[in-house]
Amino acid sequence: DTAVSQTPKYLVTQMGNDKSIKCEQNLGHDTMYWYKQDSKKFLKIMFSYNNKELIINETVPNRFSPKSPDKAHLNLHINSLELGDSAVYFCASSQRVLAGVNEQFFGPGTRLTVL
Amino acid sequence: KQEVTQIPAALSVPEGENLVLNCSFTDSAIYNLQWFRQDPGKGLTSLLLIQSSQREQTSGRLNASLDKSSGRSTLYIAASQPGDSATYLCAVTPGGGNKLTFGTGTQLKVEL
Numbered sequence: 091d092t093a094v095s096q097t098p099k100y101l102v103t104q105m106g107n108d109k110s111i112k113c114e115q116n117l118g119h120d121t122m123y124w125y126k127q128d129s130k131k132f133l134k135i136m137f138s139y140n141n142k143e144l145i146i147n148e149t150v151p152n153r154f155s156p157k158s159p160d161k162a163h164l165n166l167h168i169n170s171l172e173l174g175d176s177a178v179y180f181c182a183s184s185q186r187v188l189a190g191v192n193e194q195f196f197g198p199g200t201r202l203t204v205l
Numbered sequence: 206k207q208e209v210t211q212i213p214a215a216l217s218v219p220e221g222e223n224l225v226l227n228c229s230f231t232d233s234a235i236y237n238l239q240w241f242r243q244d245p246g247k248g249l250t251s252l253l254l255i256q257s258s259q260r261e262q263t264s265g266r267l268n269a270s271l272d273k274s275s276g277r278s279t280l281y282i283a284a285s286q287p288g289d290s291a292t293y294l295c296a297v298t299p300g301g302g303n304k305l306t307f308g309t310g311t312q313l314k315v316e317l
């Protein structure tokens with residue numbers, strides 16, 4: 091199936107731990123994103139990579155570090171997890187940005203719970 | 206700073222009713238607007254994308270319109286069905302950029 095996939099789907103961990111979430115897309119897209127959906131269901135951009143290059147870095151604590159080994163993968167590593175990091179993290183991808191295009195396709199999400 | 210608002214926050218309608226979901230944005234300098242649906246515990250499914258030069262897009266029972274100058278979009282759902290129950294999100298891409306700014310969402314319930 092052509093899609094955006096994320097692993098794991100659920101992640102439960104203790105405060106202070108380090109964890110990673112993986113994302114892969116087989117749509118042939120150049121641009122990938124990480125979004126965070128908080129407890130009030132509000133979605134906000136965190137990072138965006140275009141062809142392995144970081145192009146968007148919103149105001150996110152530097153405990154969050156994205157890594158793109160190739161344009162089909164964008165992983166998110168989180169150090170020293172805090173209670174406030176509990177959320178659903180969505181990966182997305184789109185074709186290279188062209189004026190008026192840029193339809194984004196989302197993965198199923200990773201629900202992170204920090205205890 | 207772009208802000209996107211959706212009204213109503215929640216809506217409950219009987220099956221078969223036609224309905225309209227509203228989305229407004231404060232900065233009209235957008236590249237496009239995208240409508241998504243999100244089912245509980247699931248990811249986002251793209252429904253329609255309207256480019257800044259377009260006025261509307263249609264897909265099946267869904268019709269989305271865009272009035273860029275007034276900062277508004279509507280999603281029209283014809284002959285609603287229980288399977289349409291979900292949260293509907295609109296999101297805009299700013300001019301020159303590619304990040305989506307999401308609205309607050311409308312939680313729709315279609316009852317038998």
